Amino acid sequence: MIQIMGAGALGSLIGGLLQMSGKDVVFVARGKQLEALRKKLVITGLIHAELSVKAVEKPVNADVTFFTVKAYDSNVAAKALSEVDPGIVCTLQNGIGVEDILRKHVKRVVRGVTSYGANLADYGKVVYAGKGVVYLPKQNDAEIVANVLRDAGFSVEIVDDIEFRVWAKAIVNSVINPLTAICRVSNGFVVENENLRKIAERVAKEGEMLMRKLGYEFNAFDEVLKVAKMTAKNKSSMLQDVLRGKRTEVDFINGAIVEKCKEMGVDCIYNEILWKIVKGIEDGIALRDPDLRTTDF
Numbered sequence: 001m002i003q004i005m006g007a008g009a010l011g012s013l014i015g016g017l018l019q020m021s022g023k024d025v026v027f028v029a030r031g032k033q034l035e036a037l038r039k040k041l042v043i044t045g046l047i048h049a050e051l052s053v054k055a056v057e058k059p060v061n062a063d064v065t066f067f068t069v070k071a072y073d074s075n076v077a078a079k080a081l082s083e084v085d086p087g088i089v090c091t092l093q094n095g096i097g098v099e100d101i102l103r104k105h106v107k108r109v110v111r112g113v114t115s116y117g118a119n120l121a122d123y124g125k126v127v128y129a130g131k132g133v134v135y136l137p138k139q140n141d142a143e144i145v146a147n148v149l150r151d152a153g154f155s156v157e158i159v160d161d162i163e164f165r166v167w168a169k170a171i172v173n174s175v176i177n178p179l180t181a182i183c184r185v186s187n188g189f190v191v192e193n194e195n196l197r198k199i200a201e202r203v204a205k206e207g208e209m210l211m212r213k214l215g216y217e218f219n220a221f222d223e224v225l226k227v228a229k230m231t232a233k234n235k236s237s238m239l240q241d242v243l244r245g246k247r248t249e250v251d252f253i254n255g256a257i258v259e260k261c262k263e264m265g266v267d268c269i270y271n272e273i274l275w276k277i278v279k280g281i282e283d284g285i286a287l288r289d290p291d292l293r294t295t296d297f
């Protein structure tokens with residue numbers, strides 16, 4: 001049994017593709033997403049599929065669990081998982097520190113990173129926006145996860161520098177996500193527009209300096225350019241959250257980068273300003289409608 005803990009955009013896409021490859025999949029969801037999935041899961045974009053899926057509110061025993069809840073839901077979701085036997089738990093979440101939260105509650109954790117693109121068009125409707133890669137660390141349990149994913153056609157790479165990949169992804173997200181969420185533009189605009197591009201370069205530079213302190217060579221702005229061009233028409237996950245009136249993952253992206261920069265003595269004023277502006281947007285949303293801050297794992 002494969003379990004999807006957090007059937008949002010990425011979780012639904014992974015679960016849907018795994019089910020289509022013949023795996024027995026259960027989706028753990030809440031609220032309107034649970035209601036919708038109980039009717040069906042629709043995948044559009046690169047493929048078109050309508051699937052009848054098994055959707056439940058509470059986690060169950062599984063051989064492999066994909067942990068794809070929003071970063072800020074990690075603690076509650078990991079605690080819920082600890083009440084069953086979730087098997088190997090593979091996190092593919094955005095952000096820094098999520099695997100540490102997970103490890104407090106479950107034993108067999110695999111920290112992965114993915115560049116697959118998925119958006120939720122509506123409850124129960126996921127858009128498969130872009131093929132990518134799933135990076136997994138060199139460790140025993142990761143091989144099992146890799147085989148599950150490869151059987152369903154995912155491109156998987158086993159790497160010995162997963163920490164680097166986690167930071168690299170967070171740094172790219174720290175540039176694209178808040179700028180798109182604040183200005184309400186798609187990813188490509190962040191580097192096409194001269195005003196935003198200048199800020200993007202400065203934010204990326206802070207990330208690059210942090211990477212150097214962590215012992216990694218990483219041309220952050222080159223990577224931002226690459227990702228922004230590849231996903232030019234996409235709405236970032238942070239923009240989608242803001243548009244849907246939901247909390248964002250900014251604390252685990254820019255917030256975590258600021259914390260690490262301060263610890264390592266790296267300037268981070270651009271990250272700090274973006275972080276605080278997005279927190280201000282979240283507070284404005286909460287003021288208008290506190291109920292909308294709930295999530296859908």
Ligand code: KPL
Pocket residue numbers: 094172173176177187227231234235236237238
């Ligand atoms: O990971 C992403 C996100 O939106 O969270 C990027 C790479 C920016 C693609 O949209």
